[in-house]
Amino acid sequence: MFTPLSTGSERAQDRLWDRDRTVSPLRPAVRRPAPLSPRSRAGVPFSAGSTLPSARSRRQARRVSEVQPADERWTDWFFRPSRATVEIWLASFWKRHLVLTLLPCFAVWVWVAMPFPVNDPYKDSPLPDWPEWPDWPHKNKDNGSDTGGDEELPLDVNFYFFLIWYFGAYLAVALFFITNLFSLYRLNWWPSRLGGKATYFLMWAATLAIGLLAHHLDLFGLHARWRDKPDEGFDWERKTFWVVLSFAAMHLPAVACFSKLKRDKRHVYRHAQPVVQYTFFGSSLRRVPSSWIRFLWFMACLAIAAISLIVGQAYASLFLSTLPHTSLDAGTWVWSWVITVQLLSLISNYIIASKVRSRALLFLYKLFFQLVYHVFYRNLFARLRSPSQFATVQLLSSIVVVIIFPFQLTPLWHRMLQFFVGYSQPWNEHAEAVAVSFYTRGLAQNITMVGFLGWLSILHFGRNSQIYPFFKFAQTEDDPYTFGLTLIASCAVWSLELISSFVARQIMSRGFNIDVSGIGLDEMREYPELVPACGWASVHVSMNILMFLIKLNFR
Numbered sequence: 163m164f165t166p167l168s169t170g171s172e173r174a175q176d177r178l179w180d181r182d183r184t185v186s187p188l189r190p191a192v193r194r195p196a197p198l199s200p201r202s203r204a205g206v207p208f209s210a211g212s213t214l215p216s217a218r219s220r221r222q223a224r225r226v227s228e229v230q231p232a233d234e235r236w237t238d239w240f241f242r243p244s245r246a247t248v249e250i251w252l253a254s255f256w257k258r259h260l261v262l263t264l265l266p267c268f269a270v271w272v273w274v275a276m277p278f279p280v281n282d283p284y285k286d287s288p289l290p291d292w293p294e295w296p297d298w299p300h301k302n303k304d305n306g307s308d309t310g311g312d313e314e315l316p317l318d319v320n321f322y323f324f325l326i327w328y329f330g331a332y333l334a335v336a337l338f339f340i341t342n343l344f345s346l347y348r349l350n351w352w353p354s355r356l357g358g359k360a361t362y363f364l365m366w367a368a369t370l371a372i373g374l375l376a377h378h379l380d381l382f383g384l385h386a387r388w389r390d391k392p393d394e395g396f397d398w399e400r401k402t403f404w405v406v407l408s409f410a411a412m413h414l415p416a417v418a419c420f421s422k423l424k425r426d427k428r429h430v431y432r433h434a435q436p437v438v439q440y441t442f443f444g445s446s447l448r449r450v451p452s453s454w455i456r457f458l459w460f461m462a463c464l465a466i467a468a469i470s471l472i473v474g475q476a477y478a479s480l481f482l483s484t485l486p487h488t489s490l491d492a493g494t495w496v497w498s499w500v501i502t503v504q505l506l507s508l509i510s511n512y513i514i515a516s517k518v519r520s521r522a523l524l525f526l527y528k529l530f531f532q533l534v535y536h537v538f539y540r541n542l543f544a545r546l547r548s549p550s551q552f553a554t555v556q557l558l559s560s561i562v563v564v565i566i567f568p569f570q571l572t573p574l575w576h577r578m579l580q581f582f583v584g585y586s587q588p589w590n591e592h593a594e595a596v597a598v599s600f601y602t603r604g605l606a607q608n609i610t611m612v613g614f615l616g617w618l619s620i621l622h623f624g625r626n627s628q629i630y631p632f633f634k635f636a637q638t639e640d641d642p643y644t645f646g647l648t649l650i651a652s653c654a655v656w657s658l659e660l661i662s663s664f665v666a667r668q669i670m671s672r673g674f675n676i677d678v679s680g681i682g683l684d685e686m687r688e689y690p691e692l693v694p695a696c697g698w699a700s701v702h703v704s705m706n707i708l709m710f711l712i713k714l715n716f717r
Contacts, residue, residue: 240338240694241345248690252683261693262605266700267613273331274617274708277625279320318715319629325373328712329404332705333369336412337362339702340464342695344415346522347460351415353422369411373404377716401710405475409468416461423457459517463510463527470506470534471703475710477502478538482632485545493554499538507531522689528599529696532606533703540614541707543652544633547643552651560662563603568669570596571676593676600670601682604663609700611656617708618648632711 239247252258341362344351352361375381481495510531514524539555546552569575576592579585587595620626621633622645628634635645670676686692 241342241691243690243693245687245690248687248693251693252686258683259608262696262700263608263612266609266697266704267616269335269701270613270704270708271616271620273328273705274626275620275624276327278328278629279323280628281318281320321377321716324714324716325370325377329373329408330366330370332709333366333408333411335698335701335705336408337366337415339695339698340412340415342691342698343464343523343526344419345691346526346689346695347518347520349419349457351419353418365411365414369407373407376403376407401712401714405472405706405709409472413464413468416464420457420461423454456518459513460523463513463518463523466506466510466513467527467530470503470531471706473502473506474499474534474538474707478541478707478710481542482545486547487545487551490554493558496539496542496555497558500535503531503535521685522692522695525598525602525685525689525692526695526699529602529606530699530703532603533610533700536606536610537614537703537707540610540652541632541711543614543655544618544635544648545643546648546651549647549651552655556655556658560658563659563662563666564669567596567600567666568673571670571674593674594681597670597676597678597681598685600666601678604678605682605696607656607659607663610704611652611659613700613704615649615652615656617704618645618652629713630711631713 238244243251250257251261341351341358350358352358356364477499484491487495507528510527511524514520514527542555543552546555571593573589576585576589579592585592618633621630622635633645635643635648667678670678686696
């Protein structure tokens, strides 16, 4: 049986389902089901322009003398750290940036920097070699000399290293991320008889076995197509298969939960139906528990998150196939992607806020979509060929940060929302939602930029440059992009982002008395599982774009 995180007898769980109260195996543990704002529980009246309680006062009121539980293991840090542990992590500027920014980026750097064993197509040896530092000397297999002006064949990546290390780590992080989502929803996705570790390992191993069989049996005919037309690349088809396989494995927990709960009749009330009602109406008046409805909405949000990553890969493919771009083209690409991500984010946020009603999931999904947008935005820098293009892209971004976010806090904007779309949130809750959105945006900007600068350098100078031609910067007439321009301009863009973010925070603080950092950190202190969930989301989204940019050759 799939058990909730809060244990209890089966009879007690049945009563909770039948009564459909606040606490339920399928209902997130929302302590304030009516309003979404923690400020409302303080009983402080708010109006447009009023002062929100400071982050320090709220922390002192909620905190303190809590000591770290003696039975907390270090492995709990990855999924369910204690409130005291999170308080330590977020206690100072350097600690929280180490935990929230540097550690996720470091995990991605280690993953992508591990040298791939490769096979030189000009050698007959079946044993793979470790790649040399750039550039790899291609030898002609017939005479052992350099190929000269002939077209060089790309290196063949060792399949088993790719399967176990590269795809295996990518899949493991994806499952960690989905596990954290279920943890925030207060529902374990694994059968209680097997336990979490065994189920996790079996799912991971089974997915790798499917990939191994698909490769050796050539289920999609890629090997045969390469033999018939060796000049045509099938890199997109290969990567599509591995990405789809990982997403299928990610959503198996959701499918398993749905199937098990449906078999246990959790989608209907299980109290006895009155005889008169059954005689005249049968089962037509049987209602669906609201906890089940919320679970279905939660499943819909999982699907939207997966769709956003797949759309991002397709969008990046179109972007690369239409190179080179002018400054106007670059701005158009960025803003069309911004609109796409914002639409998906608005849909998810509405579902979570009004249907699922989970503050923790709402925070995580806001960060997730900001990561999806910014990770594409960063890697776009590697194909901007002039300072004017960088300036155009950054100008658009700075305008949004400095003008749009503070304007969303004005009473005028709040009244417009109420008049045109029937917006029901009071100003204090609306202000908090804007502050959380701005905080997650800033966090996503720092994570993706630090990560991008790291793997940009690693993949350009490291031994995996041959299988990541996107970051190789050949500097030919057909490829005018350079590493130096990308690095310097990216650092300049980051500096301008930090300045514009600081200006916007000052406007929100002085004009509306809103402490953006305090509100964002308070959410993580109130829901400790958010910290590892944000970390796994950062690693997963970063790995996803790098998975798309790799050049795979399996011959």
